[in-house]
Amino acid sequence: MTRRQLWLRFTAHIDPPLMLGIGLLMLTSLIVLYSADNASFGQPMKQLLNITIGLTCMWLVANLPLHYLMRTAIPIYALGLTLLIGVALFGEISHGARRWLNLGIITIQPSELMKVGVPLMMAWYFEKHEATLTMRNYIIATLLLLVPVVLIARQPDLGTSLLISASGFYVLFLAGLSWRVMGGLAAAALAAAPFLWGMLHDYQRHRILMLFDPEQDALGKGYHTIQGMIAVGSGGILGKGYLDGTQTHLDFLPERTTDFIFAVYSEEFGLIGNIILIGMYLFVIGRGFIITANASTYFTRLMAGSITLTFATYAFVNMGMVSGILPVVGVPLPLMSYGGTSLLTLLLGFGMLMSIETHKKLNKT
């Protein structure tokens, strides 16, 4: 086999446009991390390692034929649910929330697994009953979604539970949940809002209230939001220039390599940079939609659609949070924020998208 053939074999299941999009985003991430980490290679190098691990996993998943992918649905979901119950019973408390499970060697955050597990399970379920979908199936699928969401919300991790709700809702929506039911659900949610408000923890309420008036607690919880908005706003149209962000380099920005990395980017590259970034995200999302539209089975359509819409939601929620239109919920900017776990989850999702796209082609030819 020639070197070229080997290369073709190796990349057979990599979708070039999608790879290009996420590659550009991760490259941008490394460049911004260097600035955010005060012009040091420390975090960029660690992130490079995370990227390598993530891409390897993505490659493995991309090479997995679709029926294998489907078969993983129940085990992943069951494992995730078991771990979530484990967390509720034996989890470690950190910052007042029970999110981590200590397995001796490593501590894991099972809610991260459920970001993939829930849509996978729901898509599998709809595929199973594709021929005879009735209202009952939608209700069962909703239950498959609600059980982990409630467990995660109780940890409490409101941000993650809302995002998983969104990814599950996308499956329901794409599976054809009737408009009337959705309208009913929306009305019910509105009616339940005051009740839910009562169930929230003080700090969660505080974050939501802070959105309306961050100045009232300028030293406390409002600090993140104010500093983020200052960074973005002061960036202007052209930005302050790479490594010249004062908010970043004078230590004003909190969590600037993780949740607030967008503030660093936006301060240094300005509106133009933001447009380019949104462009890159839309490119990846657009490719995801195309893969979804062309997907060959019910399962893959639902899965691909949910992965794509969820990715878009993450990007929106993080940028909205940093620019002060959403409460601070602790969601990383996908493919940009420092951190191995969320990157791995995202790349697993992209691996599935690639598998969906490339195995379909193979099936046809």
Place this chain on the structure above:
Amino acid sequence: MNKHVEIKNHLREIFYFRLRLAIGVGFVLTLMTILFLRFVYLQVVRHDYYQTMAESNRISVVPIVPNRGLMLDRNGVVLAHNYSGYTLEITPTKTGGLEETINELSTLVEITPRDRKRFKKLLSERRNFESLIIRNKLTDEEVARFAAQQYRFPGVEIKARLFRDYPYADQMSHLLGYIGRINQTDVEALEENDMAANYRGSDYIGKTGLEQSYERELHGKTGVEQVEVDSGGRAVRILSRSAPSSGNTLVLSIDAKLQEIAVQSFGNYRGALVAIDPRNGEVLAFVSKPGYDPSLFIDGIDSQSWDELNNSPDTPLNNRALRGQYPPGSTIKPFMALAGLHYGERSPSFTISDPGYFTLPGSGHQYRDWKKGGHGSVDMFKSIVVSCDTYYYGLATQMGIDKIFNYLSGFGFGKKTGLDLEGETSGLLPSQEWKMRRYKQKWYAGDTVSVGIGQGYNLVTPMQLAYATATLANNGVAYRPHLVKEVRSARTAENRAIQPEQTFDLKIDPAHYDLVKRAMVAVTQPGGTAVSASAGAPYQIAGKTGTAQVIGIKQGATYNESQVNERHRDHAWFIAFAPAEQPTIALVVLAENGGHGGGTAAPIARKVLDYHLLGKVPQPLPDVVEEEGAEND
């Protein structure tokens, strides 16, 4: 299954799916448009605003630390206050070489090895970009000398800071405690209580004593200032400001002069003294000797001073009054007598013939009276006056441990008193249940015997004994003891008096109370064990002496004070209240290794009572000898 099953049209289904997907695309585009509009708003429309805030002059939110509340004694004497002074501070990240800078500085102002050690310690626990103190309390001359040379020292500056000062130094150390620099543990505790925002900018927090237990009152509310600063970090303009509000002033029930007299009356003895107003629980004096200089701890104690304090055989860091646990000795007898009367185990006239020892039926073991040969015929009144051990061996044995436990716990023995200081220990009032739990053994009759004279398993803290004495003085009505009498708000000039809080009423029979009180008065009269306590006093003192054994004495051996190592000598107790008819003060004196209560502890009590009741200052005041005797031991 008779339900009609529809096999869906595949193409139709694809069409509907793509329709839904198109809605999804529209949804995403809407979200991104919202973001885009938000960015335009922030980065174009409001750019100038955020530009000023961030770039041009780096507006920062500066916390304004409030002044810490004062502490005053009951007469308004200042016990803890703040004064402003100059410090020389270094911001390590801004200097060239730290070591050279400090060496160079020492040619201008005096920098001792202790200063250097403390600086190193601060350096190891510093937070980001903080300036660290290298020298405290600069003189005006030093300030002038440095100011002229400041250009040579980038990152070194003179700052005016408020310092905490405790004028009474070691006399009040165990009472007031001290503040110290906020460490990681404090930060975590503050975050846990959601108080971290109010401590942004604060360097100090109460670590022990009242400084700790009233931290919330004393700290005050941090103000916020939005300041425009130039590139050199100097404030140019204040944009907005919400003023801080100072911490509240604590008015203590302590009488500073009384405390001073009490401390000095101890002379070279170690020990503790607690005086309480029995009518309301106000603590009038709270002494633990020796004390230490609290100001050593404020900016981090250097290791040399720490070793000196921590390794001293006198344990100056130990709060004896609050945490020291000692056998109560004979001071327990008035309480035992009341118990005997209460349960009808003894009538006032019941008389024993004391041979000088007590034996349990069927046992040859002799429980000896302190007086060889005994006290002859002894009734209850005499048993207190001469402190007859044999009488109480018998009483305790007849009453049994359960009744003793029930009655004495009513006086607060074995429980924390609830004083407004942290770290109180609860002493020990033994019971059958306790012994089973602690030693997995049942209670033996022999255990009860020595409980009767306060030498068994029982342990009390001076604070507890003072509380019990106050309760006794107040005819069984107890008030929760407290050190703070009033909290004065710095903001509103509004005063919050701490109300006396009645904790329980033992409902002592007036006849019983009268008997025990008369006996305790007789203790301080000729024929009693503490004659020296009331010789020539124009008021009546009710008292009781006690000795707490430090080492056990073998059967048949005699205890000879002069032959025992000083550290193994008995501790001397004296409890008292006066005037006996209408007590306004109840106190407890513990003189460690003081021998007999009547000899060493009672005279200390007398001086305190004389000042409190007559305003009489002991003349001449005993010389205050520094605690140097320790090295000779």
